[in-house]
Amino acid sequence: MSLQFEIVPVTPFxxxxxxxxxxxxxxxxxxxxGGDIDLLKEKVQQLGLxxxxxxLTHGHLDHVGGTAPLAAELDVPVIGPHKDDVFWLQxxxxxxxxxxxxxxxSFDPDQWLEEGDVITVGKQQLSVYHTPxxxxxxxxxxxxxxxxxxxxxxxxxxxxxxxxxPKGDYQTLIDSIxxxxxxxxxxxxxxxxxxxxxxxxxxxxxxxxxxxEMPLY
Numbered sequence: 595m596s597l598q599f600e601i602v603p604v605t606p607f608x609x610x611x612x613x614x615x616x617x618x619x620x621x622x623x624x625x626x627x628g629g630d631i632d633l634l635k636e637k638v639q640q641l642g643l644x645x646x647x648x649x650l651t652h653g654h655l656d657h658v659g660g661t662a663p664l665a666a667e668l669d670v671p672v673i674g675p676h677k678d679d680v681f682w683l684q685x686x687x688x689x690x691x692x693x694x695x696x697x698x699x700s701f702d703p704d705q706w707l708e709e710g711d712v713i714t715v716g717k718q719q720l721s722v723y724h725t726p727x728x729x730x731x732x733x734x735x736x737x738x739x740x741x742x743x744x745x746x747x748x749x750x751x752x753x754x755x756x757x758x759x760p761k762g763d764y765q766t767l768i769d770s771i772x773x774x775x776x777x778x779x780x781x782x783x784x785x786x787x788x789x790x791x792x793x794x795x796x797x798x799x800x801x802x803x804x805x806x807e808m809p810l811y
Contacts, residue, residue: 616716651746653682679731727767
């Protein structure tokens with residue numbers, strides 16, 4: 595019994611939507627269904643899964659653009675992000691205009707997330723960490739058992755999230771990475787919002803933005 599995942603890049607921004615599931619129950623969730631919902635539904639069908647919830651790391655359009663219509667079609671709840679991102683979700687019509695995306699209506703999730711919350715996917719559990727900096731309400735999801743984290747736009751292989759958006763803050767982001775992610779362990783594999791996966795240990799030794807003097811045991 596373990597947590598499985600498959601990454602499906604969506605939208606012109608190639609945002610990593612992760613389909614995650616419990617391989618004992620085949621219950622699934624989608625992390626950041628930003629668009630291309632027909633593609634996502636087709637992938638779920640191929641994998642033989644039943645989606646029970648959609649979970650969001652933050653309120654940027656390329657991460658949430660497909661959420662409301664997909665939730666309506668699948669009749670599942672939307673969970674996350676933290677309530678400090680409400681202004682991003684309420685501003686989706688303007689975001690879609692700004693980035694040349696199809697018109698996207700604003701929405702509220704069925705549940706806002708807080709630090710310490712736990713999300714269940716079948717018999718698997720994801721711990722929620724509030725990680726502001728890229729956006730003020732950004733959260734990440736960590737499976738201790740599978741040693742994997744879904745980190746949205748906080749951290750990338752070789753990079754970090756932008757902080758030049760409204761209410762972004764560079765030092766807050768660095769503090770989130772070093773204070774919330776690093777303690778989870780160097781062997782944790784993470785799925786970023788864009789680009790290839792990596793491990794926290796690899797970023798601690800090679801990422802120019804957040805590398806530190808980690809002892810190499």
